[in-house]
Amino acid sequence: MATRDLRSDDPSTDPDADYDYTSDSVERPGLVDDLRERVDGDVRFDSYTRQLYATDASIYEALPVGVVFPTSTDDVAAVVSYCADRGIPVLPRGGGTSLAGQAVNEAVVLDFKHAMNGFVGFDPEAETARAQPGITLAALNDELAAHGLKYAPDPAWGDKSVLGGAIGNNSTGAHSLQYEKADGYLESAEVVLADGTVTTLGWVDTDDLDALADPDGDLEARIYADLRRLLDEEADRIRERFPDLKRNVSGYNYDRLLADAEAHGAVNAARLLAGSEGTLGIITEAEVSLEPVPAETAVAMLTYDDVRDAMQDVAPVLDHDPSAVEVMDDVFLDLARDTDEFADVVGLLPDGTDSTLLVEFYADSPAEARRRVADLLADRLPSATPAADPPGATTTDAPVHAVDALEAYDDDRQAHFWKMRKAGLPILLSRTSDEKHYPYIEDTAIPADHLPAFVADFQAILDDLDTVASYYAHAGPGVLHVRPLVTLADEAGVAKMAEIADRVTDLVVEYGGAVSGEHGDGRARSQWNRKFYGEDLWASFRRTKAAFDPDWILNPGPVCGDAAGEIDMTDHLRVAPDDEFDAGFDPALNWDTENGFRGMTELCHGCAGCTGHQDTTGGVMCPTYRAANEETLSTRGRANMLRSAMNGHLPADPLDDEFLTEVLDLCVGCKGCKLDCPSGVDMAKLKTEVKHASHQADGVGVLDRLFGHTEALFHLGSALAPVSNWATALPGAGALAEKTLGIAAERDLPTFRRESLRAWFDARGGSRVPEAAAEHTVLLAPDPYTNYSTVAVGKAAVRVLEAAGVHVALPDGVGTSGRPAYSRGLIDRTRRIARENVAALAPKVADGWDVVYVEPSDAVMVQDDYHDLLSSAPAASVAANTYGVCEYLDRHGLDAAAGFDADGESLAYHGHCHQKAQQRDHHAVGVLRRAGYEVDPLDSTCCGMAGSFGYEAEHYSMSQAIADILADQVADSDADTVTAPGSSCRSQLSERDDVDTDGAPPHPVQKLADAL
Ligand SMILES: Cc1cc2nc3c(=O)[nH]c(=O)nc-3n(C[C@H](O)[C@H](O)[C@H](O)COP(=O)(O)OP(=O)(O)OC[C@H]3O[C@@H](n4cnc5c(N)ncnc54)[C@H](O)[C@@H]3O)c2cc1C
């Protein structure tokens, strides 16, 4: 019998799972064999992997030669020296969150995030840390938290982007008012140079440079010779042409070199790698200096009627010495208002709010934090009275522009404000039309005093070219993220983009600003460095590049062009005017609100929001990535593959069996992306659509048929109980089930009750609350699990609803919601079920009845997924009156009437991912707390069972790998008991040896019934 030990812990290498990410055609097999001989890490040159690494968060696409996943410096050196000998370009890559296209190239990609992601050590005396380049900034800071220290550069996606990438782009973030960019914290680095040599670059006294420098020597000596040249020959030009701004990451950061030489009498060649975008050398380990973590923070969100008012206010706000000042304008706020996640914050803003400034303060104590906010409001709000404690208060003479302010002192509220601001960029990208807010001139930095005039002139360019943009980001240091709306689907749109970039660059030069304040040059902006810095410095950049990389193999193109000096922002665009889209089928679901099926397949912009981990990112998206740390298994990976197969960039048939298996099979359909992806990519829906098309083309397989008909199976199981239960418990039954049906032998199959919920309910004579006496009447829909297996949950729901004075009935002709069939891609069958259910329920709903499910995925099926199947008024009315059981109690304020009186037992609550996607899972927490329980709501992802997914032998290891994440969270909770509304979550938890459940964990409604 296949047992747990036979399976690998790693889902990607599970012998029972047929997922070979490298199975597709390999372009250069000889190269692969050579590299495999030389490195320990994985080498993947198949077309799927190459396509996955062809994009980043930018508008560009460049197909790499292949991808290597190095495990050590030796691996990196081996790849570079092999490629250098053959003139093959090499591109180091971290999280691939770059916005200007510097993380894609026709090169051998080295993915550092996958395996070279370790924390190396902390030096308490020097207060420095050493780490590998693939460590995320969030993980690095987790390691440092115990010392009260942090790595200060804080790009918004620091839980997804990594140290090597942050250095590569010279990143910084919202707190650059207080801190340096990444170059300012780089003390030394182990570097693989362009010929494969491994060296350590760090501080060198300027007096010692001569001894190290030799323009005709080895690579390292030539690098020092170039530093000498820069100090001796270019210093005046650098002073003259580099803007006097903290925020400028365009070109090579010569200004840092000069500043270090002047301040310390020493230079640090490693720091020249910061912001070099992988073009000068490859960092394999970095030593970075650290900053203390502030004791307290507080946030005020100032509101304005006009973005120009907000800009006018930046300079006086800066006089209050904030740690951050972030602007969000009307376009941004309107889009945020339409998201489920941020509608609540935007709803708090006064009517007519056009823009906000989010102002954050650091402080040593809560009292000081409050005082600093009060001080700001007293100075900047028209209605505020001067601060109660004026000594030391800052007041400015500037006219008052703000209208009102929201304040945040507790961590959750502050985090929510910040989350909205940080989600800004992808929120803008949630437009499903052809015109999008693409990044190409989105990162200008302008001295604060010039911001109002710059914004006015920028706006004039947009008006002239008949387009609009949103202004948001780090107003404090003058960094504005402005993304003028254009289409790249036709030549005119591409030309318009280039013209806007050109004219804005002129504006930036005029106002003494920078073309890139933090995102870098990449493919989008490198060409403007010529105009921005002038021909002499452009030539100097190219000399530096040639000194570090004589054969121009390290990420050629970004910063100063390729070997021939070429770089054009309109080359390598991901959306090309001649792109044709062919899904290969006619969609069967309703995609009207998503700009059609194509709109949804093109919605992912590659921001990598789906590549965070549970402990640092939280939320639901994307459990399979979290379990396996594989780009293929992220929402972005799936979206990239689907889009590329349908627009012809990947030579694959999207309905081909192997393609479907590799790309979509492991998506558990949790809907996490629908909620957590700020652009709203809905991969669960895409999967259902594509699976349906594949069924149409090739027929329906055994497992899809079996699991798509759970209603009939459960009915049979119940009718034959207890014999059916004995049969499934017999020795060898599991092995047989695996052999014949593909159901994992390790799984405990559901047990069936002879007396169904419906039979029990009829036998007791229906509801104990007469209809005439009840204010609320509910149709409790018996899904197959509740009706035939977990009958106790249904009974508890009846007891609880009746205790709250609700008249309950079990609706005739309503069983499954169709969820199992839907998740297997059986759209026609699901639509039939949905029609029947709506026909049965709609007349009662019209009479004032509500519909309640105890099973969350069934409730959400009716509330949400029915919209995609039936566009009818009755379906909409049933959806609007359908609830999960705790949601029903909470929304109608019925729990008080029930008179719960729990004994204070503590519960760890694992919400169902489908309810989370609908933002409905918090209702249970509220009701349980009011009933007298202490509740610890787990910030958990999917449980990994995902309906029938985890029962399948080929999914078992992935299912368990996801469940490991939940099991750790349950173990970390101090609660006595874990509770979960989803029946598959409860099955998954009850099978775990490492979760103490004493049988199946209870549904929250069972805990409520216990408290009656
Ligand atoms: C939603 C969103 C918000 C963002 N907000 C910010 C922000 O607030 N501030 C900010 O600065 N940026 C921001 N960015 C841009 C980006 O996230 C950062 O620049 C980030 O630090 C890049 O890290 P990464 O791991 O994704 O690097 P990648 O994109 O993978 O690589 C970045 C560059 O570094 C090079 N590189 C990678 N590893 C190495 C190595 N080992 N040695 C040498 N070079 C290497 C690459 O070749 C590439 O040129 C944002 C991006 C997104 C999508």
Ligand code: SF4
């Ligand atoms: S799926 Fe969403 S979160 Fe992931 S990369 Fe695409 S847009 Fe970003």
Ligand code: SF4
């Ligand atoms: S539905 Fe879930 S598993 Fe599938 S891509 Fe979205 S988040 Fe990942």
